[in-house]
Amino acid sequence: MLQRFFFIVLMLLTALSSCKKESKADAAFYYWKQTLTLNKAQHQLLQEVAQGKLYLRFFDIKWNSFAGKAHPEAIISFKEPVLTEKIIPVIFITNQTFEKLSPAGVDSLAMQSNQLLQHLAKAQKINYQQVQFDCDWTLGTKEKYFRFLKTFKVLSHKQLEATIRLHQIKYQVRTGIPPVDKGVLMFYNMGKLSPDPKDPNSIYNPEDAATYISYIPKYGLPLDIALPLFSWSLHIRDGQIIQVYGKIGKKELSKTENFQPTAHKNVYKAVRSFFTGGIYVKTDDLFKLEETDKALLEQAATQLAEHLNKEEQKTIIYYEIGNLNLSTFKTRDFKEISAHF
Template sequence: MVVLFSACSKNDKPLIAFYYWKTNLKFSQTEKEVLKDNDVHKLYVRYFDIGLHPETQSPIPISPIHFQENTQNFEIVPVVFIQNKVMLQTNLDIEDLAKKTIRLIDEINKKNKINYAEIQIDCDWTLNSKDNYLKFIEQIKKLSQKKLSATIRLHQVKYFRKTKIPNVDHGVLMFYNMGTIAPDSLNSIYSKKISANYLKSLKKYPLDLDYALPIYSWAVHIRNQKVIGLRSKLNFSELKKDKNFVQINAVFFKARQSNYKNGVYYEENDLLKIESISAEDLKEMGEDLSENSAKAPKEIIFYDLDEFNLKSYEKNIFEQVISCF
């Protein structure tokens, strides 16, 4: 651990920022302490999702944010998550969608007295949705007159000539959700082996990138060798103290008997596979990204600010990670 840390020391370190992904923005005491201890002044806040109305199949905003906290001391970047199926619509009125998106962002900001300089669009666009998505980005840029950033996935970096590059000021590479959610023992959130297939492409990518790193965990719920769901807010310590479950190896727990936990029904012999990110994983990601970056990032954004996630790490983990750059 000491070796890893000493190998990670450089000047001009990137700033620490966080994503905030809950629908009510209210900081717990732990969250406040982490923000203060790490001198965090920038938060990327999920304002709303855009999905499709189940009957009309027209775009609608989903679960807009409610601010219950004074955020005057933070630079707030509104983030809008767009489901890819919206961009796959053949008859999509892109200009109308862009206008409505900006209008709702402005309404939320006005209500909460938030001044903002940047919008971030989060969408895992594909070859089939690419044209609509790129046009949408152009409209947002034109209509908002704000700085614009977009989330970028690993496959969009490696195959950028096919997937194209959105016309934004900079991108944020989401360095997680790399594998398939499956009943095997692999971790779908992060795999050094999978990331190695993409890292060499970073230096050729023509857009400036910051990096988003994962600090969340979840449990994959498996029944009869089939994944039946993802269970958030579950980790080793939670399951260790639950007498309804027994640990059977490094990542799997088994239901001793049928039971309910957090409102979810588990049958006897159901499996829960814990997928989480250790401190060593985070520092390994930092080192690998630093080695393969053409240009140092300005920010490392951790996903996401939540007391449940923060309790899994020692106090100075975020400083340790940014020291890698």
């Protein structure tokens, strides 16, 4: 009788495991610093988590008011050989560029951008098949931005991707769907930066996310997912945010000679006036720390995965590896988070 019981349990476990759908998602990292230089630990993480797949920001395009034209900035420099063959170039374009650009200048910008990208990639012997564009377009700029994408596609003969914000998911009829092969949903920066210590984390919080995610299955493009790895501190003085600092984290805020914790979680008050890293901190200034850790990413992944089709192949892109605190995340963490998709 006992043997029969164990046999039934074994059969049930086997059936359940066979019904469980394996994740088809793979992983990748962004690299957003101007100089490409990865240390040994970063190289190891890139290989173990993403098999070397790296979304590399090549340059920004901004409007130069003095010259009256669009201009490339922060062009990537390579201080080491490219050790991975899985490079996807990323180009960031400010919305102001398309606000200022004439319709006739759109095609010219697409041509110049393609030429610069080809030149940079050829110099490093990077053979890319995709290009990703990051631009937070608006109703007033969508026609010019979409024309830019169409022209770039014709010139480059590459697969194109575009970053998509949550509001562009929810209001896709108004904001339009970019003419690209795939979108990349930026699942972060969903709340407003707030000086109120009681307000939630603006990088990710489930309440703000819940107002958008039900619209995701209806979006008109297949979507990859971008998740945050960054944290920052909001510098607050007299009830106003005066700056946001990525380099001031818990380690700096835990120095008792400079700060003391307040009654609010992750909010610290300066106990004296001083300088740190060229930043002036005044007595009674507040620093509101908004962090990203594994627990937050697990919560985000769990909430988001419920609205995605696991049968669709997708990439989970983590932003970003260049400034990642390697003591905070391990290889196993990323594999467990990606497994939700």
